[in-house]
Amino acid sequence: MEPKIIRNKEEMRNWSRSMRAQGKTIGLVPTMGYLHQGHLSLITEAQKHTHLIVVSIYLNPGQFAVNEDLSTYPSDFHGDIQKLKSIPNGVDVVFNPQNLYDYGVEREKLKEREKEGEIVSCLEDEEHETWIRVKQLEKGMCGKSRPVVFRGVATVVAKLFNIIEPDVAVFGKKDYQQWRLIQRMVRDLDFAVKVIGSELKREEDGLAMSSRNVHLSPQEREQALSISRSLFEAKSAAKTGKNICSELRQSVIESIEAAGGKIDYVEIVDQESLETVEEIKNGVVVCVAAWFGKVRLIDNMEIS
Amino acid sequence: MEPKIIRNKEEMRNWSRSMRAQGKTIGLVPTMGYLHQGHLSLITEAQKHTHLIVVSIYLNPGQFAVNEDLSTYPSDFHGDIQKLKSIPNGVDVVFNPQNLYDYGVEREKLKEREKEGEIVSCLEDEEHETWIRVKQLEKGMCGKSRPVVFRGVATVVAKLFNIIEPDVAVFGKKDYQQWRLIQRMVRDLDFAVKVIGSELKREEDGLAMSSRNVHLSPQEREQALSISRSLFEAKSAAKTGKNICSELRQSVIESIEAAGGKIDYVEIVDQESLETVEEIKNGVVVCVAAWFGKVRLIDNMEIS
Structure with a gap:
């Protein structure tokens, strides 16, 4: 049409x-x-x-x-x-x-x-x-x-x-x-x-879809997978009872930095007010922004 | 109806x-x-x-x-x-x-x-x-x-x-x-x-109509007429060629203060951008806010 x-x-x-x-x-x-x-x-x-x-x-x-x-x-x-x-x-x-x-x-x-x-x-x-x-x-x-x-x-x-x-x-x-x-x-x-x-859409390898992905070099694109990987890991960890946000947050930061990303922010916040949460009780969302080369990517994961 | x-x-x-x-x-x-x-x-x-x-x-x-x-x-x-x-x-x-x-x-x-x-x-x-x-x-x-x-x-x-x-x-x-x-x-x-x-509406004696006028004492109401009087005077003065805004403004301030009003502001501004004007060439508006007792009144006069 x-x-x-x-x-x-x-x-x-x-x-x-x-x-x-x-x-x-x-x-x-x-x-x-x-x-x-x-x-x-x-x-x-x-x-x-x-x-x-x-x-x-x-x-x-x-x-x-x-x-x-x-x-x-x-x-x-x-x-x-x-x-x-x-x-x-x-x-x-x-x-x-x-x-x-x-x-x-x-x-x-x-x-x-x-x-x-x-x-x-x-x-x-x-x-x-x-x-x-x-x-x-x-x-x-x-x-x-x-x-x-x-x-x-x-x-x-x-x-x-x-x-x-x-x-x-x-x-x-x-x-x-x-x-x-x-x-x-x-x-x-x-x-x-x-x-x-x-809902957020991902490429088959997990990278969140974004118009800006086109600017990633093949190497940066590979490195950028650390974002979604670390978010899925945080979600799994939370499911197994790890509910202290400072620890979950630290893991995400370390994974992305280890892959060569530069963190803008990693925050675990209430899904509605977006206020920082210290311990996961109700629904939260883990939000990430990180640079790979000259490209700033964002991604997030709801944990309920 | x-x-x-x-x-x-x-x-x-x-x-x-x-x-x-x-x-x-x-x-x-x-x-x-x-x-x-x-x-x-x-x-x-x-x-x-x-x-x-x-x-x-x-x-x-x-x-x-x-x-x-x-x-x-x-x-x-x-x-x-x-x-x-x-x-x-x-x-x-x-x-x-x-x-x-x-x-x-x-x-x-x-x-x-x-x-x-x-x-x-x-x-x-x-x-x-x-x-x-x-x-x-x-x-x-x-x-x-x-x-x-x-x-x-x-x-x-x-x-x-x-x-x-x-x-x-x-x-x-x-x-x-x-x-x-x-x-x-x-x-x-x-x-x-x-x-x-x-268009702004005035009482018969010139006071700009306002819900707040009801709070004026009879004496304050009398004093407050200095606002509209001074605005009409400014308009007449401008018509006779007095186009220097600092002078017109000063006259309005003095008239209102002489009557017992406390000036919040008197400004002569462009009718659209409301930016201060120094000399009247195009359309301006003289805007006034002044206190009489506990009542803050506003008024204005377009001069084209």
């Missing part, structure tokens, strides 16, 4: 409203493109909940700091469309805007305005000045090493919700903190969107 | 959606109650744009700091309904929720969680943690003396937009900075709502 490609905000909203007027429900799968099997599984999940599916493909500058990998983030729009066509029952719309932050303001006027520069994202030259902050959930883990990422994610997701007006939106649990943060934002701002978390 | 009173979020959204499905458009006038002629003029304005009118009456704790006047803010729900009934063509719905920040979380669980307390609003005990920040426009003027007010306003307005899903929302230009900030938020987050600014 050939998806309809929409690039304009108004056209997108008009499509959604005309579908809703016909009694159709709409599922949204937001992506930054360079689709892999993980994304396709989000779409399959969304298909269970709504009549129609919109996939957004938009590399959001608002969630990258200037020193991050916006410029090298992989993209392949043509390939993405081919993959979407191959999905059983297909996708109805691909929303692929040029720039979600272009408000038609003259550039000259912008340049005159002083830059405050408190928190610098790749949007710093734009006139955009509204940000959604989820105070607790944005702080730890990825929010610590990437201070602009979650305000950028929350804000662009709110924009997509307001443009597409979906009934359901599906997020991957690979980005666990992002998923919880979006759930919280939706609750706190009363968005009329049901947020669904979809 | 007797308005329908709705207190529940879901019921409110269902009403709006059923009306939209019938091809009706919806106008929202958000208020904190204790309605006066200024509010009624917002409703009259809204009636020009949409088939149906929703007035929200909700005293929003999120925009008051703990040392501010939430507890003494006047209210009279019964009187408000009487006033709304008397409006020609009337109001269709009054949305009057009990607590927009109650997410059904157990209080005990909340108490366990640490308070960070960076910015304290009257919501600090609640589990709410998502805030919308409009970085430049929230800073100056009222934002300087009331640091939580605009994140509170932006956030509750986003909630109301998501619950009521109006086509049009009308805000009073009395709260000039609030009006501009909401316009910016709507643009930056792509809300499908047209924001309309409605």
Whole structure:
């Protein structure tokens, strides 16, 4: 099935409203493109909940700091469309805007305005000045090493919700903190969107699927398997009664470092509040971010 | 006409959606109650744009700091309904929720969680943690003396937009900075709502209408007329060629202080960016906040 490609905000909203007027429900799968099997599984999940599916493909500058990998983030729009066509029952719309932050303001006027520069994202030259902050959930883990990422994610997701007006939106649990943060934002701002978390997908060797995996050298890719291996080991250890988080955490750190990875963080946190847990009693999730060469990978494992 | 009173979020959204499905458009006038002629003029304005009118009456704790006047803010729900009934063509719905920040979380669980307390609003005990920040426009003027007010306003307005899903929302230009900030938020987050600014309304003697005026003693009320008088004088002076803002500003300050007022701020700013202007060339607005006794009043005057 050939998806309809929409690039304009108004056209997108008009499509959604005309579908809703016909009694159709709409599922949204937001992506930054360079689709892999993980994304396709989000779409399959969304298909269970709504009549129609919109996939957004938009590399959001608002969630990258200037020193991050916006410029090298992989993209392949043509390939993405081919993959979407191959999905059983297909996708109805691909929303692929040029720039979600272009408000038609003259550039000259912008340049005159002083830059405050408190928190610098790749949007710093734009006139955009509204940000959604989820105070607790944005702080730890990825929010610590990437201070602009979650305000950028929350804000662009709110924009997509307001443009597409979906009934359901599906997020991957690979980005666990992002998923919880979006759930919280939706609750706190009363968005009329049901947020669904979809299970993390792994390559056959265990590596969590990610658009960034393409940048790993064969050697780095081999080393990076230490992440998933150590997470599965932690889960097994917990099952056999090892419930002291500091010990489990230390094992994960040592395994990844032994393989040549550079740890950004390893945290064992409550599945909902994402607050650090000392002893496993209720459901926790072990979250990891680590560098292999120039590639920062994240992964996680729920332990219930 | 007797308005329908709705207190529940879901019921409110269902009403709006059923009306939209019938091809009706919806106008929202958000208020904190204790309605006066200024509010009624917002409703009259809204009636020009949409088939149906929703007035929200909700005293929003999120925009008051703990040392501010939430507890003494006047209210009279019964009187408000009487006033709304008397409006020609009337109001269709009054949305009057009990607590927009109650997410059904157990209080005990909340108490366990640490308070960070960076910015304290009257919501600090609640589990709410998502805030919308409009970085430049929230800073100056009222934002300087009331640091939580605009994140509170932006956030509750986003909630109301998501619950009521109006086509049009009308805000009073009395709260000039609030009006501009909401316009910016709507643009930056792509809300499908047209924001309309409605002219400030004055009592016969010139005092800007405000729910807080009821707290003025007869003497304070008399003194407070210095605000509007000095603003009209500034406008006349500008018309006769006095275009140096520091001088105009000084005259306003002196007039209000001479009458016994305590200045919070007097600023002459660009009508859109709200940035300070030194010489009047394009449209500006003179904005004032001043205390008379325990009452803080705001007023403004556009000069084009």
